[in-house]
Amino acid sequence: MPIIDVEGLTYIYAKGTPYARKALNQVSLSIDQGEFIGVVGANGSGKSTLVQHFNGLLQPTKGRVTVCGRDTSSKEYRNSLWRKVGMVFQFPEQQLFAETVAQDVAYGLKNLGLSQDEINRRVPFALEQVGLDPTEVADLSPLVLSGGMRRRVALATVLAMQPEILVLDEPTAGLDAVGREVILQIIKDLQQERNTTVIMVSHSLRELIPLVDRLVVLNRGKVAACGTPGEVLGCNPLQNLKGIGLPDYLRLICELKERGVQFENPVTTFQDAEQALEKLIKESVR
Ligand SMILES: Nc1ncnc2c1ncn2[C@@H]1O[C@H](COP(=O)(O)OP(=O)(O)OP(=O)(O)O)[C@@H](O)[C@H]1O
Ligand SMILES: [Mg+2]
Numbered sequence: 001m002p003i004i005d006v007e008g009l010t011y012i013y014a015k016g017t018p019y020a021r022k023a024l025n026q027v028s029l030s031i032d033q034g035e036f037i038g039v040v041g042a043n044g045s046g047k048s049t050l051v052q053h054f055n056g057l058l059q060p061t062k063g064r065v066t067v068c069g070r071d072t073s074s075k076e077y078r079n080s081l082w083r084k085v086g087m088v089f090q091f092p093e094q095q096l097f098a099e100t101v102a103q104d105v106a107y108g109l110k111n112l113g114l115s116q117d118e119i120n121r122r123v124p125f126a127l128e129q130v131g132l133d134p135t136e137v138a139d140l141s142p143l144v145l146s147g148g149m150r151r152r153v154a155l156a157t158v159l160a161m162q163p164e165i166l167v168l169d170e171p172t173a174g175l176d177a178v179g180r181e182v183i184l185q186i187i188k189d190l191q192q193e194r195n196t197t198v199i200m201v202s203h204s205l206r207e208l209i210p211l212v213d214r215l216v217v218l219n220r221g222k223v224a225a226c227g228t229p230g231e232v233l234g235c236n237p238l239q240n241l242k243g244i245g246l247p248d249y250l251r252l253i254c255e256l257k258e259r260g261v262q263f264e265n266p267v268t269t270f271q272d273a274e275q276a277l278e279k280l281i282k283e284s285v286r
Contacts, residue, residue: 029223086163
């Protein structure tokens with residue numbers, strides 16, 4: 001049984017008003033326990049709208065979303081979904097509000113009704129998970145930390161709740177290259193060590209390709225492609241992938257394909273591209 005199942009999901013903002021806007025149109029997909037799914041697409045393609053259905057924040061205008069086998073349109077279930085599905089919104093550090101880092105991380109745990117002992121155990125553990133030293137940062141105000149560290153604290157507030165499913169909406173937006181790498185590695189480790197199901201939204205195929213099991217490409221509210229990075233990149237002409245951060249090496253490969261060059265093996269990683277180009281050059285000098 002898939003952990004998340006989306007069937008014919010259509011979502012219309014401001015339905016019935018002159019401002020009605022169809023953000024998702026007949027989206028179907030299923031996600032298995034422990035999978036790492038990348039959701040990619042241009043601005044306004046419906047990425048945030050889709051993932052906000054996974055924690056019950058939005059309910060389908062049409063169609064059905066089930067999480068762990070239960071329909072999210074049940075109000076009673078929806079009210080408990082936040083325990084299962086951890087949601088890291090874009091720029092989550094803006095939601096830090098407590099006086100200290102430790103209080104921020106503890107906040108959600110209090111709402112879970114955990115004992116003080118359990119909270120005292122989980123707070124430093126979550127900070128360590130995101131690569132912060134609890135003895136150094138726990139008593140600091142989040143305001144004195146760098147942007148990258150605040151983002152990590154925000155991630156810790158969600159990880160501390162030990163969600164079965166982790167949804168991240170553009171978790172690296174606005175960070176520098178080092179900050180991005182740190183966050184991506186934390187997320188990957190979490191999925192591999194705890195078998196957490198991870199759904200990560202990004203503008204950039206570049207950062208998703210090395211991480212994910214499968215990609216979902218959205219285009220104007222529809223699924224334009226879905227599959228392993230190899231499948232998605234192998235079957236799609238460049239135009240479907242424009243505007244979604246195609247890495248330079250793939251842009252080169254796609255342009256060569258458009259000019260009629262054929263590649264025997266699928267090209268997904270940088271190494272694949274290197275090998276394919278080396279072969280091409282050798283053949284052309286023969
Ligand atoms: N609250 C809202 N009210 C009305 N329309 C909305 C609302 N939120 C999003 N939309 C519209 O729905 C469509 C999908 O938006 P969504 O935010 O899901 O896209 P996205 O892929 O996450 O974009 P981005 O990359 O900019 O974050 C867009 O056309 C957007 O303008
Ligand atoms: Mg968005």
